[in-house]
Amino acid sequence: MRTAKLLRSRILAPGVRELTFDPGPDFEFEAGQWISCRIPATYGEDLARSYSLASAPRADGTFDLAVTRVDEGPGSTYLHSLDLGAEVTISRAQGFFTMDEFERPAIMIATGTGISPFRAMLQALDAQGAFPYPVCLLLGVRTEKDILYGDEFEALARQRNLDFSVTLSQPSQWSGRRGYVQTHLPELVGRFQGQCDVYICGLSKMVKDVRRILKEELGLTKHQIHSERYD
Structure with a gap:
């Protein structure tokens, strides 16, 4: 696990927010993978919610998430409430939904x-x-x-x-x-x-x-x- 800082955000559509994070050095991922974000719990244990990375790897190391706010959804409510500069605990990138072999349409x-x-x-x-x-x-x-x-x-x-x-x-x-x-x-x-x-x-x-x-x-x-x- 590591922390990622929120650098930018914008509204993509009603209820959908794009968030751009800086995860620090040496954060590697492939296009199509996802990460898990730790969601602080009001009571009890923290939660984890997974989100697909909405951008390819960049030279500056940042990545985007596109998050739909769900009524009473703890993950989306938390991410939609973040101010610029806030830090979120994230997992390493995971998943096999990638285009490793592009050999036909x-x-x-x-x-x-x-x-x-x-x-x-x-x-x-x-x-x-x-x-x-x-x-x-x-x-x-x-x-x-x-x-x-x-x-x-x-x-x-x-x-x-x-x-x-x-x-x-x-x-x-x-x-x-x-x-x-x-x-x-x-x-x-x-x-x-x-x-x-x-x-x-x-x-x-x-x-x-x-x-x-x-x-x-x-x-x-x-x-x-x-x-x-x-x-």
């Missing part, structure tokens, strides 16, 4: 702050100078105001082999995709005739349903499907 499916590891992965790929294969990134949120990092992904899509789209489950005046992410799986997988890897991150119910559709309806193998849940 990739589809990334995220809902809400499940976009975090994909932002890190895409930043890492961009730093390498090129995307060797096409990447499709689909973000599912409720409304247009809930879109996370939209401008950033659109800018990256203009420069790299990236297709970024958003689907809204509660759209108003919206000309883009509509419905849940599951609705769009046949079209995305069909672009590559099933010759692709699919990465999924979000709430358990969505992840489980997407995995089922990919295997049972679209014929992908378990080796093509990679997932991370955050509840």
Whole structure:
């Protein structure tokens, strides 16, 4: 365990705060990994809550977290309350939800702050100078105001082999995709005739349903499907 100091923060969407921490020297991680934060308890023992790192490794050693505030959620309430300069106890980076081998087209499916590891992965790929294969990134949120990092992904899509789209489950005046992410799986997988890897991150119910559709309806193998849940 070590302490990380909060350097910057900003609001990404209603109820979602991005926090940039300095963990000190020699903090190593791979894009797609997560850390555990110690949450001081009002009574009893401290708690631990895990969050995906929302940025690739940087020269200055800092990293981002994107945290949705959950009513009565001790972890998110604590992190949303931090002032600049506050210190948080964190674990080493952990997890295997990474793109170690990028050998064919990739589809990334995220809902809400499940976009975090994909932002890190895409930043890492961009730093390498090129995307060797096409990447499709689909973000599912409720409304247009809930879109996370939209401008950033659109800018990256203009420069790299990236297709970024958003689907809204509660759209108003919206000309883009509509419905849940599951609705769009046949079209995305069909672009590559099933010759692709699919990465999924979000709430358990969505992840489980997407995995089922990919295997049972679209014929992908378990080796093509990679997932991370955050509840």
